[in-house]
Amino acid sequence: xxxPLNPDVLLQDRPPSPLREVRDERFERHGVRLLLKRxxxxxxxxxxxxWRKLAPNLRAAVDGRYRGLVTFGGAxxxxxxxxxxxxxxxGLATTGIVRGDELAGRPLNASLARCAADGMRLHFVPRSxxxxxxEPGAARQLIAAAGAAGAxxxxxxxxNALALHGCAELGRELRGASDVVAVACGTxxxxxxxxxxxxxxxxxxxxxxxxxxxxxxxxxxxxxxAFGGPAGDWSLAEGFDHGGYARVPAALEAFAADFEDxxxxxxxxxxxxxxxxxxxxxxxxxxxxAGASVTAVVxxxxxxxxxxxxxxxxx
Ligand SMILES: *Cc1c(COP(=O)(O)O)cnc(C)c1O
Numbered sequence: 001x002x003x004p005l006n007p008d009v010l011l012q013d014r015p016p017s018p019l020r021e022v023r024d025e026r027f028e029r030h031g032v033r034l035l036l037k038r039x040x041x042x043x044x045x046x047x048x049x050x051w052r053k054l055a056p057n058l059r060a061a062v063d064g065r066y067r068g069l070v071t072f073g074g075a076x077x078x079x080x081x082x083x084x085x086x087x088x089x090x091g092l093a094t095t096g097i098v099r100g101d102e103l104a105g106r107p108l109n110a111s112l113a114r115c116a117a118d119g120m121r122l123h124f125v126p127r128s129x130x131x132x133x134x135e136p137g138a139a140r141q142l143i144a145a146a147g148a149a150g151a152x153x154x155x156x157x158x159x160n161a162l163a164l165h166g167c168a169e170l171g172r173e174l175r176g177a178s179d180v181v182a183v184a185c186g187t188x189x190x191x192x193x194x195x196x197x198x199x200x201x202x203x204x205x206x207x208x209x210x211x212x213x214x215x216x217x218x219x220x221x222x223x224x225x226a227f228g229g230p231a232g233d234w235s236l237a238e239g240f241d242h243g244g245y246a247r248v249p250a251a252l253e254a255f256a257a258d259f260e261d262x263x264x265x266x267x268x269x270x271x272x273x274x275x276x277x278x279x280x281x282x283x284x285x286x287x288x289x290a291g292a293s294v295t296a297v298v299x300x301x302x303x304x305x306x307x308x309x310x311x312x313x314x315x
Contacts, residue, residue, distance in 0.1 A: 007062045010043075010089055011055050016173040017042050019295070022263050027283045031290030034279070035178055036265065039170065040272075040301040045089065048299040049183075049190040050082035052170055053163035054154070058086055060162060061152035068093035070148035072133060072156040075103055076111050076246050076270065078300055079158045084118035094120040095148040099130040114303070123147075159189025164196065164226035170297065171197020171204070171232070178293035180205050182279055184271035185236070186245075188219040190299065195232030196223065204234040207278040209271050210245040213238070240278035246270050252277060268300045275299075 018038040027034045039048040046054060061069055069092050073080035080096045087094030096115055104124040108116060116122060123146035132138040133156070143153060154160070171194040174181050181198060185191050185206040195204035208215050216236060223231050242252050248269045256273035260266060267273050279296055288294060 007058070007090055010046075010086070011059050011062070014042060014051075019174070019177055024262065024280075026280050027294070030283050030286060030288065031292075032283050032288045033178070033293040034283075035293065035295040036263070037170075037174060037177075037181075037295050037297045038265070040266075040268070040298045045085040046082045047078075047301055047303075048297075049167060049170070050078055050158065050300065052166040052193075053079075053158040053189060054082055054086055054166075056162035056166045057152070057154050057158065057160070058090060058092075061092065062090065064152065066092070066150070066152035068095065068148065068151035069154060070095040070097065070143050070146065070151040071154040071158070072097045072099075072130070072139075072142075074099045074245070075109055077157075078111075078270070078303070079156070080115050080120070081111055081118075081303065083154060083158070084115040084120035087120065088118040093151070094118070095143075095146050095151060096120045096122050097130070097133075097142055097146050098122050098124045099127055100124060101126045111303075121147075157187035157189060159187040159192075159222060161222075161226040163189050164193035164222055167193025168197035170194050173197075174295060175199040175202070178295040179203065180288065180292065180294045181297065182207065182237075182275060182294060183297040184209050184275040184299060185215060186210070186271065187222075188215045189222055190297075191234055192219045192222045192231075193226070194297070195234035196227055198232055202233070204232060206234060206236045207240050207275045208236060208238060209241055209274045211238075211241045237278055237282060240274050240281070242274060242277075248273070255280075265298065266301045268298075268302050271300060272296075272298055 021035045024034050043051040071083050084094050101124045167190045180203050182205040183191050185208045191206035242249050255277050256267040
């Protein structure tokens with residue numbers, strides 16, 4: 001393992017990520033301005049909201065002298081990968097509790113292989129047990145069974161009260177930037193924090209990448225934990241999950257590749273592509289009034305060279 005970093009190098013405040021306006025006729029036609037907040041450039045190994053959510057937790061783990069980190073995720077989780085990278089950089093042991101014990105006997109996919117290469121110990125659990133991790137005591141049992149009882153626990157997706165405070169900083173960076181600030185949602189933690197940091201009159205819009213309908217309640221509960229009550233003006237645009245988490249149908253793949261060509265930025269497919277598709281669709285159907293400005297938060301970037309194209313991601 002390489003020499004651990006001084007934590008301050010990883011965890012200190014960073015300059016605001018770049019914000020730029022792009023010209024896109026699909027928005028201009030409706031009098032809407034589109035801006036891109038390049039949070040994918042925040043940190044090379046902990047891009048975007050993963051750095052914003054993890055940094056305050058890593059600080060707490062370092063200050064609390066925990067020996068390691070333990071967290072939860074699915075086989076394609078960007079959060080698991082970011083946690084593994086953070087552990088390597090800070091010299092903290094990491095354990096990842098992974099959904100699906102059927103994966104234990106198979107070769108690791110590129111994402112999990114990256115986690116393992118960063119030194120993360122992977123502990124596969126049955127989906128039924130994984131699902132119960134929200135129940136009182138269940139997470140603790142899973143952590144103990146994974147042999148990580150003394151480690152600093154980070155919830156699935158990294159969304160806890162500290163993480164929301166990290167994401168509120170993203171909102172503060174965008175004060176006055178646009179009328180609407182839009183972000184793709186997994187756990188909703190990023191949206192919940194972002195909304196709290198925006199100025200009055202600005203609206204946060206979340207695009208869930210998985211179907212379910214439970215997200216609004218989850219966001220209210222996260223805001224209650226972090227801020228003691230509702231914070232900011234936010235709403236969700238449902239119906240843009242394209243069949244579920246990590247599904248990338250051919251039409252979405254084509255849209256994302258075209259967006260990359262038009263605007264010269266790498267488009268992460270699991271979250272960012274669905275956000276940009278949703279905004280393009282909403283603009284086309286007149287959901288934004290003429291004269292409005294919309295910022296899309298580019299929360300991450302494609303990390304692994306995905307070997308077999310879209311099908312590999314939907315497996
Ligand atoms: C994890 C992730 C998200 C989802 O963030 P939540 O706070 O869980 O809603 C969005 N975009 C990218 C690129 C991610 O990796």
